[in-house]
Amino acid sequence: MLGLNKRDFTLLLIVVALAMLAPFLLNPFPEGSAMAQFNAGYPDLMQKFVIYGIFAIGFNILFGLTGYLSFGHAAFLGVGSYSCVWMFKLLGYNVMPGILLSILTSGIFAYLIGVVSLRRSGIYFSILTLAFAQMSFALAYSVLSNPKFNLTNGETGLQVYSNDPQWLHSADKPDLPHLFGLSMRATHEMQLGAWQFQFNVGYYLCAIIMVLAFYLSIRIFRSPFGMMLRAVKSNNTRMYYTGLNARPYTLAAFVISGMYAGLAGGLLSAVDPLAGAERMQWTASGEVVLMTILGGTGTLIGPVLGSGLIKYFENIFSKINDSVLHSWFSFLPDGMEDFMVTIVHPFVGKGWHLTLGVLFMLIVIFLPGGLVQGGQKIRGLFTGRTEAEQAQADANQSTPAE
């Protein structure tokens, strides 16, 4: 269906269901309960899940298929964000022109960087992309943000002011990013017993775009073009010997994944109209690499899972402070309580990086194929098939699980 085989179509349906039902799935604990701390079903975080999902899906097209490890993808995310906010400033708050321009500019940007960086492969390619991204960051952070020529507004971040032109803005439109009058912020709250679920317009827009992006990535994975990209990964030299020029293919993959990143950046601005330079920093580039590896490089759904996991840790674990810990362990005797809090303290709150680091190590050591491999193992327990058999089955479906 839709040009997909049965397995892929099932996968697509799963992604659609996950995306559409996320407000329910992410809020499993009733409001006011002790576990409500772990609820993730609020608009901002759900938006981040799908937006970074798009970012990681695009990154996986480059890294998962061709094996070229770009360490500068955050630059495209940032370029997309800035483009979108500039559209808000110039045209008005409708998100469509902003999102389209962010895809376009990041595509052009990716082409320029790709032409230079792809002259090298392996570690040299990674370093070149990293250098370009850090240059873009420096440009956005200070060079292009002096009071005389302010393209990016530096540290404060680019935002919309009431004296911006906004040529297409009219008084009947909301003074916030909107889709043809439908505010991105509009949220319907549904109260079901003790549970509260939030349905946010911005989230659903991002979710629909994520599903489309996911569908496109399946088609790319299964296309002859995708096959060529895999050939680049498995043996670039042999490809050249057979008379094929790999460069146009890798460049196309680079530009496509750059456009995905730009789209994600544009959406970030669409749901929250402020673009900061730190989106372009190397830590942000590293994050998408982590997301992809954590979820499963070269798999279709892996990057989406990986990005969800990282964003969950960043937003939920980082908010657990000492007073929350004390309330958890309050059933223990005083000395024990303090002891437990001291033990757990370094791993939550601002120490969430530590927890994530430990988790990342465990996954890379025991599940080199990422969360997707974990899922296969669990499935194997139920179906009785071994991992090797499943890998075989997957290979027949031409899904290489890295």
Added chain:
Amino acid sequence: MSKSNFTRRGLLKTSAAAGAGLALPTYLSAASHSGYTNAPSGSTVTLGFNVPQTGPYAEEGLDELRAQELAVQHLNGEGDGGMLNTFSSKALKGNGILGKKVTFVSGDTQTKSDAARASAKSMIEKDGAIMINGGSSSGVAVAVQGLCQDAGVIFMAGLTHSNDTTGKDKKANGFRHFFNGYMSAAALAPVLKNAYGSDRRAYHLTADYTWGWTQQESIAAATEAIGWETVNNVLTPLASTDFSSYIAPVLNSGADVLVLNHYGGNMVNSLSNAIEFDLLSKQVNGKNFEIVVPLYSELMAAGAGDNVKGVIGSMNWNWQLQDEGSKAFTKSFGEKYGRPPSNSAHTCYVQTLLYADACERAGTFNPCGVVEALEDFDFDGLGNGPTTYRGADHQCFKDVLVMKGKENPTNQYDTLEIVEVTPRAQVEYAPDHPMFAGGELGKCNPGA
């Protein structure tokens, strides 16, 4: 390749669910039960304390959090009541706000606009915070203030010293108690003239963001008015930790004063670097070389240790002030945490109290009611003498302290001494002053 074993029923079910999910938000616009965002429904009201817990301003942020916890205690009638007893408005009874017990959630701004907004959004959307308070960077304050305006909650700024916060970036839902770059410059200039003369050549190192820019602009204008010359202004990235490469050129520039428009960890490092280069013992143009730090804080002074001796700067408040409010606050903070509060702690504490008081006087948590109650509100007893929240730009006007690094500190907290309390009249300016022009307050936004 479209083999599918899906049953018709299964497919219908899935698409119906997906369709319903899609359609829900379109025909139901924002839910509005009470006319404003996060109206407290139960017996508690939640405040959001968004402070830097990591990054160059982490020290300040943690001190802010201490003060905010203390403020919540006092509002709920626990502890000794602190400044509630000295505050000129007697609306607060120590039974929470409007009879609701105050609870709070905290978040980490990381001193980054993006992270700060994400943290504030999660407090508003997930935890139902009705007011956001705190922060130690103007870049963050401007970003979060914009977010609060859009979301329809009140933003009580913490430490933010850029002119822009209540200048071109001012917002109707945002309020600033802290002073700003212009006020620092106006208070410092006469003192600098007395101390160092009117024939000086100044070299500026400036943190490269809204606060650094506007403070540098203000200081340069004020010092040029007393006859100083500005030799150069070099912008340094906020994330820098080593300033040696910026300090070295100062010596060859012919400047005899170094103005460090730095704050927090930045200032500690740049001042230490300057001392390592032995700038203070140099003679240039026949005069002693001097360093000025326009915005001071106890935490920075403690971090820089001996290096601050004799260095002049300005502050919003200091625990050594001897009025009743300051004494009460310093006492209850000291009893709880065993240390005197910093001026960032003070401003966050006062902001929380002012918000609570405005809610009480307005009789509602509705942001528009709170804005009305705070605009042009005159109060006293919160440590800064008679103070006004100006309605035109939501900036507080009060006395400014000029400070100096103490030559012979008696203990680790006794690092600064008060040189002068500059009266409020000297630091006032018109709302449309060129350094503050360009923005619009807009209308208060109650959100939903």
